[in-house]
Amino acid sequence: MLKQLSVFLENKTGRLTAVTEILAEYNINIRALSLADTSDFGILRLIVNEPKKAYEILKKDGFTVRITDVIGVEMPDRPGGLNGVLQVMKSEGINIEYLYAFLGTNGRGAVVIFRVENMEKAMEILQEKGIQVLSPAEL
Amino acid sequence: MYWNEKHECIPREELEELQLQRLKETVERCYFNVPHYRKVMQELQLEPEDIQSLDDLKKLPFTTKQDLRDNYPYGMFAVPLSEVVRIHSSSGTTGKPTVVGYTRGDITTWSELMARSLVCGGAGRDDVIHNAYGYGLFTGGLGVHYGAERLGASVIPISGGNTKRQIMIMKDYGSTILTCTPSYALYIAEVINELGMKPEDLKLKVGIFGAEPWSENMRKEIEEKLGISAIDIYGLSEIIGPGVAVECQDKSGLHIWEDHFLPEIIDPETGETLPPGEEGELVITSLTKEALPVLRYRTRDIARLITEPCPCGRTAYKVTRIGGRTDDMLIIRGVNVFPSQIEHVLLETGYAEPHYQLIVDRKGTMDTLTVMVEVSENVFSDEVRKLEQLEYTIKNELETTLGISVGVKLVEPKTIARSEGKAKRVIDNRKA
Known part of the structure; x- marks a missing residue:
């Protein structure tokens, strides 16, 4: 986180x-x-x-x-990138408190910062679904 | 016009004789019937017989609002509850209000003094008195009501609120006298204007306004906007309620009904009695009260005593219009507000060490209270929703405690100026 x-x-x-x-x-x-x-x-x-x-x-x-x-998620910088991640959260019933996005450096994708209701559970689910969650060192 | 010429125009020597006799009776009543007074007098090695002249008043201990609170609810009563026919109370600070009681005799005295005050202000038995003071635990509504009935005027017990309806009733019922707080009078004037009406559409001629401090400028404004003569009336529940002092047509100070209340002006710091004409704290000793007699009650109101004879012929001395307070009490729309009440609410809302400031403004005609609260780490959240919830909770709790609407604004730490380590708690912009 x-x-x-x-x-x-x-x-x-x-x-x-x-x-x-x-x-x-x-x-x-x-x-x-x-x-x-x-x-x-x-x-x-x-x-x-x-x-x-x-x-x-x-x-x-x-x-x-x-x-x-907060949770930082890296996603492809192309149409539908954010949508893919949000669909997972929706289907798993993860309620978002707020989010904001920025473009990653070094030619990487876009990064979205999430604050959700149940942080621990959200982390688990995202990792299970193969969505890349950033560690502080990766930012 | 007098209501009770014999007493209102009594020669000073006779008045002082009457005062002394009544003072002795009051001191005796306090000493023998109220444990608190016996205790504090014994501590001063005082007995009722030590009071032999009006000057001996100085020997007596002061009574404060705190004494009433410490003896909550009935500890200061000098009669058993079976003798009490009415109970009023004033707003509490941190939970405990001050409770005042009246015997049947007290109600008669109060009605008499309110009748006197109404006549002194310009009312008569042919008048229709529109009484917009709040009815209830507050002494304003019922105090004026009983005086108006005693006078034989027609009283409309409208109480506060629903201003448009009030104006309709004033117009249709032909009200001639308006009694309410001065700020409400200004508000009524504003609504009359909004309705496209003119003061001439009403029969109002006099307004008798009190329960909050107001200025000469405000008087001028009310008189112009409502086309009436505006009279200042003074009172406090601990003494009896409205009708302790009132202006006559000369409007050069408020006659204090000295056959029932003995006024002194003291230095609030030293407690020394000040000579007539000097400004200080008004201290009142009740002379005829039965249920709740008070010895040297510190009103915390700042005034001067005017001893020069008045053109109206009344011999009672006058007090100048109240110019301020010696404590931090604020009067907002007729309601007493202490900063400690606000602190108490903040502590209950989860603040460990609340930093807050009260901003009082007069917006148009209404007084407004805004409470600025510094957001400390223990209540801060990174979610807007939670901070708004906090703001809402504080607002709700304050309104429940104070009984008036309050604005709450969350501010950054250290935005409230501190001088010598202590925050300036109150900014009252009404005085400007």
């Missing part, structure tokens, strides 16, 4: 930059991110190269941060 950082942000100018500034300063590389927002607040979700270090420095700077387990 991958470690994802979640940061609570108020919906106002400059808050996102405050996070990216710190990460840049400590030489932390952002591999993927998504921002979920409501009218008042947002939740910034980040996949970084050093999640533990990033957690510590953001926390020290006063942010509300949390580390969450």
